[in-house]
Amino acid sequence: MSNLVSKEIRLKSRPEGMPTAANFELAEVKVAPPKAGEILVRNAYMSVDPYMRGRMIERESYVPPFQIGEPLTGHAVGTVIASENPSFKTGDIVTHMLGWREIATIGSDPMSALTTAKIDTAIAPMQAYLGTLGMPGLTAYAGLLRVGALKEGETVFVSAASGAVGTVVCQIAKNKGCYVVGSAGSDDKCAWLKDKARVDATINYKKFPSEAALTAEVKRLFPKGIDVYFENVGGIHLTAALSNMRLKGRIAVCGMIEQYNNTQPAPGPWNIIMTIPLSLRIEGFIVSNHYDLLGDFLRDMGGWIKAGKMHWHETVLEGIEKAPEAFLGLFKGSNFGKMLVKVGPEKV
Amino acid sequence: MSNLVSKEIRLKSRPEGMPTAANFELAEVKVAPPKAGEILVRNAYMSVDPYMRGRMIERESYVPPFQIGEPLTGHAVGTVIASENPSFKTGDIVTHMLGWREIATIGSDPMSALTTAKIDTAIAPMQAYLGTLGMPGLTAYAGLLRVGALKEGETVFVSAASGAVGTVVCQIAKNKGCYVVGSAGSDDKCAWLKDKARVDATINYKKFPSEAALTAEVKRLFPKGIDVYFENVGGIHLTAALSNMRLKGRIAVCGMIEQYNNTQPAPGPWNIIMTIPLSLRIEGFIVSNHYDLLGDFLRDMGGWIKAGKMHWHETVLEGIEKAPEAFLGLFKGSNFGKMLVKVGPEKV
Numbered sequence: 001m002s003n004l005v006s007k008e009i010r011l012k013s014r015p016e017g018m019p020t021a022a023n024f025e026l027a028e029v030k031v032a033p034p035k036a037g038e039i040l041v042r043n044a045y046m047s048v049d050p051y052m053r054g055r056m057i058e059r060e061s062y063v064p065p066f067q068i069g070e071p072l073t074g075h076a077v078g079t080v081i082a083s084e085n086p087s088f089k090t091g092d093i094v095t096h097m098l099g100w101r102e103i104a105t106i107g108s109d110p111m112s113a114l115t116t117a118k119i120d121t122a123i124a125p126m127q128a129y130l131g132t133l134g135m136p137g138l139t140a141y142a143g144l145l146r147v148g149a150l151k152e153g154e155t156v157f158v159s160a161a162s163g164a165v166g167t168v169v170c171q172i173a174k175n176k177g178c179y180v181v182g183s184a185g186s187d188d189k190c191a192w193l194k195d196k197a198r199v200d201a202t203i204n205y206k207k208f209p210s211e212a213a214l215t216a217e218v219k220r221l222f223p224k225g226i227d228v229y230f231e232n233v234g235g236i237h238l239t240a241a242l243s244n245m246r247l248k249g250r251i252a253v254c255g256m257i258e259q260y261n262n263t264q265p266a267p268g269p270w271n272i273i274m275t276i277p278l279s280l281r282i283e284g285f286i287v288s289n290h291y292d293l294l295g296d297f298l299r300d301m302g303g304w305i306k307a308g309k310m311h312w313h314e315t316v317l318e319g320i321e322k323a324p325e326a327f328l329g330l331f332k333g334s335n336f337g338k339m340l341v342k343v344g345p346e347k348v
Numbered sequence: 349m350s351n352l353v354s355k356e357i358r359l360k361s362r363p364e365g366m367p368t369a370a371n372f373e374l375a376e377v378k379v380a381p382p383k384a385g386e387i388l389v390r391n392a393y394m395s396v397d398p399y400m401r402g403r404m405i406e407r408e409s410y411v412p413p414f415q416i417g418e419p420l421t422g423h424a425v426g427t428v429i430a431s432e433n434p435s436f437k438t439g440d441i442v443t444h445m446l447g448w449r450e451i452a453t454i455g456s457d458p459m460s461a462l463t464t465a466k467i468d469t470a471i472a473p474m475q476a477y478l479g480t481l482g483m484p485g486l487t488a489y490a491g492l493l494r495v496g497a498l499k500e501g502e503t504v505f506v507s508a509a510s511g512a513v514g515t516v517v518c519q520i521a522k523n524k525g526c527y528v529v530g531s532a533g534s535d536d537k538c539a540w541l542k543d544k545a546r547v548d549a550t551i552n553y554k555k556f557p558s559e560a561a562l563t564a565e566v567k568r569l570f571p572k573g574i575d576v577y578f579e580n581v582g583g584i585h586l587t588a589a590l591s592n593m594r595l596k597g598r599i600a601v602c603g604m605i606e607q608y609n610n611t612q613p614a615p616g617p618w619n620i621i622m623t624i625p626l627s628l629r630i631e632g633f634i635v636s637n638h639y640d641l642l643g644d645f646l647r648d649m650g651g652w653i654k655a656g657k658m659h660w661h662e663t664v665l666e667g668i669e670k671a672p673e674a675f676l677g678l679f680k681g682s683n684f685g686k687m688l689v690k691v692g693p694e695k696v
Contacts, residue, residue: 054625234621253623268616273582275601275632277402282630284623 004031004040008071008101009323015056018261018331023056024324027071034084037108039094039116043078044346045316046099047130048327048339049164051286053260072100072323075135077119077126079348091348092118095129102320102343123302126346131164131338132312133301135287139254140168140230141297142290147283148228148252155179155222157241160232161199162189162313164338165254169230170197171310181221183237185333192336196311205237215240225249234258235266242271245280253284261331313337352379352388356419356449357671363404366609366679371404372672375419382432385456387442387464391426392694393664394447395478396675396687397512401608420448420671423483425467425474427696439696440466443477450668450691471650474694479512479686480660481649483635487602488516488578489645490638495631496576496600503527503570505589508580509547510537510661512686513602517578518545519658529569531585533681540684544659553585563588573597582606583614590619593628601632609679661685 005028012025034040052074055066066072076099080092085108088094096116098104106112119129131137143165144150156173160166161182170193173180182193183203190202201221208214218226218240225246231238234256241251259266274280304310315335317326320343329335353376360373382388400422403414414420424447428440433456436442444464446452454460467477479485491513492498504521508514509530518541521528530541531551538550549569556562566574566588573594579586582604589599607614622628652658663683665674668691677683 238620239616253620255624256621259621265618268587268618268620270613270616272586272601272616272620272630273604273607275630276603276634278632279634279637280632282620282623284626284628286624286627289627 004103005029006031006101006103007320009320010071011056011066011068013068014058015053015261017263019053019056019324019328021324021328024072026321031103031105034082034105036084039080039085039088039106040082041076041078041094041096041098041104041106042081042345042348043076043099043102043104043343045078045127045130045340046076046101046320046323046343047074047134048323048330048341049074049136050255050257050260050330052327053331073097074099075130076100076104076343077129078104078344081348088116088118093121093126094118095134099343100320100323124305127314127316127338127340128312130340131314132168132305132310133298136164136338137168137301138290138294138297139287140165140172141300142287142293143252143254143285144169144172144228144230146290146293147285148230148250150176150178150228152177153179154227155225155246156181156228156230157218157222157226157244158182158199158230158232159205159237159241160184160255160257161193161197161202162336163232164312164335166230166232167193167197167312167337168310170199171304173228174198175304175309181218183233186336189336192313196313211236211239215243218244228252230254232257239269239271242269242274242280245274245278248279249281251280251282253282257331314340316340316342318342352451353377354379354449354451355668357668358419359404359414359416361416362406363401363609365611367401367404367672367676369672369676374669379451379453382430382453384432387428387433387436387454388430389424389426389442389444389446389452389454390429390693390696391424391447391450391452391691393426393475393478393688394424394449394668394671394691395422395482396671396678396689397422397484398603398605398608398678400675401679421445422447423478424448424452424691425477426452426692429696436464436466441469441474442466443482447691448668448671472653475662475664475686475688476660478688479662480516480653480658481646484512484686485516485649486638486642486645487635488513488520489648490635490641491600491602491633492517492520492576492578494638494641495633496578496598498524498526498576500525501527502575503573503594504529504576504578505566505570505574505592506530506547506578506580507553507585507589508532508603508605509541509545509550510684511580512660512683514578514580515541515545515660515685516658518547519652521576522546523652523657529566531581534684537684540661544661559584559587563591566592576600578602580605587617587619590617590622590628593622593626596627597629599628599630601630605679662688664688664690666690 162184180199229241229251231253232255235258510532528547529549577589577599579601580603583606
């Protein structure tokens with residue numbers, strides 16, 4: 001315990017536009033034994049998520065920016081290897097917010113207490129708590145059911161449908177008896193969505209690269225229009241959806257990944273005026289405003305997993321050194337389902 | 349009664365882009381005595397409203413399009429001059445939907461019954477029922493309080509603030525103890541908004557013609573941001589508002605008058621992505637979905653008028669021949685407050 005070292009990834013410089021490997025640096029630190037109230041966790045998996053791009057900018061936002069020279073943070077799962085906190089014992093499997101490193105020292109301050117939790121690996125493998133059973137899953141659940149106010153039997157369009165959030169959105173909607181169309185960036189992803197997520201139809205958006213083409217394809221698949229559009233992408237996906245919404249439709253705005261690396265303003269949706277005759281609601285959200293749904297979410301999700309009505313897919317890169325590459329891949333659609341980095345052993 | 353004639357304005361052709369006088373024609377028709385269930389109304393005032401532009405297009409919408417060669421329709425007030433309907437007697441003052449003509453023959457079908465009502469001129473002059481006490485007033489009330497979910501003490505930005513809807517929005521917000529800034533197109537309109545509508549500040553938007561300039565001025569007047577933006581205009585007003593919204597802000601989309609005559613798609617708001625970090629809601633509405641508020645509206649509005657806390661301004665053109673000019677003026681900002689056409693005597 002006295003000679004522990006941990007590799008970690010630090011933010012070396014703030015990206016302008018699309019981030020590159022040069023914005024990150026690998027470092028190695030000595031890990032001190034835990035002080036009173038602290039635990040040490042050997043991370044097994046860490047998550048990379050699109051929202052982290054926003055934290056790389058120096059600005060006021062709903063989460064404070066990452067600091068230059070400091071290790072990045074984010075969701076991770078691992079095993080407690082030393083504990084001076086009576087709530088945890090060695091061998092506990094936990095999720096927490098100190099990813100981007102091999103060994104995390106977690107304090108007992110209120111924020112750490114709120115974001116560190118033991119998990120039940122009888123329900124699903126530990127890494128599922130970074131995806132379907134974790135923040136992306138709750139994002140899908142809150143966004144579709146509360147923000148999108150989905151009703152049984154409605155029609156649902158999902159962009160980035162094969163991503164960590166999108167796959168869950170598609171399956172919750174199917175479990176609610178809805179007609180679901182998912183958009184994704186390859187035939188393989190589309191095939192998985194039909195086979196495993198049980199969506200009614202898919203759009204490989206790379207085959208419909210113009211607004212007119214995508215709008216026509218959405219119209220073909222939604223002859224009576226869309227009740228809920230779950231927005232992960234922005235750009236022509238949003239415009240095509242707006243041109244095909246039904247009366248009193250809802251657009252739950254979870255992300256606009258196409259725009260996170262823009263250095264110039266991208267054109268907005270010219271047809272936002274459709275909100276008026278159709279009484280549309282467009283509502284953005286962040287998952288942290290919906291943590292009150294966590295209990296309902298875990299209950300429903302556990303039931304769906306047990307019943308074989310919730311599947312997921314993971315893209316896993318091996319080694320902490322690959323974390324920047326995994327993160328950059330999110331913006332190229334390299335991930336299929338949840339993008340993870342395996343940074344240590346599952347069993348310690 | 350047997351030789352009554354009525355002048356009326358018909359749609360001669362469908363406008364493309366900005367309508368012109370050539371899209372309208374004046375006609376004169378003989379008026380038959382009322383049949384069973386019918387009443388004749390000599391109109392005193394008729395309303396022109398921006399939404400009528402949408403009805404001039406041949407398309408599916410929430411109201412059917414106007415037909416070529418037929419008289420236009422819209423809100424009007426006048427005096428019953430003959431009645432074969434037991435619900436009305438000669439001399440009653442009524443509002444109804446058969447404007448754009450001097451004498452209206454109103455049947456007893458369900459739609460006519462729903463839209464024809466006696467009014468109380470003890471509360472306000474008859475023409476106020478086409479503005480503050482009528483459809484524009486209810487639009488303001490429902491849009492601000494229900495769609496915008498305004499709370500006491502919030503900050504409110506109103507575009508087209510000196511229009512028929514905007515003047516009411518500003519004063520309801522002030523009556524609810526809010527900080528209110530209105531945007532209008534002349535110093536005279538801005539002065540009226542400060543003096544009569546009691547807004548805290550105004551923006552003469554013609555002095556801030558670029559997005560950057562308007563955004564900076566909105567920021568100056570809302571150092572802590574906007575809780576509710578009441579959208580009547582579109583274009584850079586929407587973009588400037590989006591750049592200045594507060595956490596959990598609401599944008600009630602009532603109209604986008606800048607865009608009604610576009611023949612090419614106008615750029616949309618590049619910063620709609622702000623909906624995500626700020627959990628913003630953008631919601632469009634049409635007043636006809638909120639008629640259930642009519643009772644509350646008339647009670648509150650009557651109280652505010654009586655208490656001297658609700659003022660209005662009218663721009664009145666004289667003569668049915670002027671109706672097209674009045675309508676076209678809406679898109680040039682020629683109106684100050686409610687745009688009306690006086691088409692007959694107040695007292696018959």
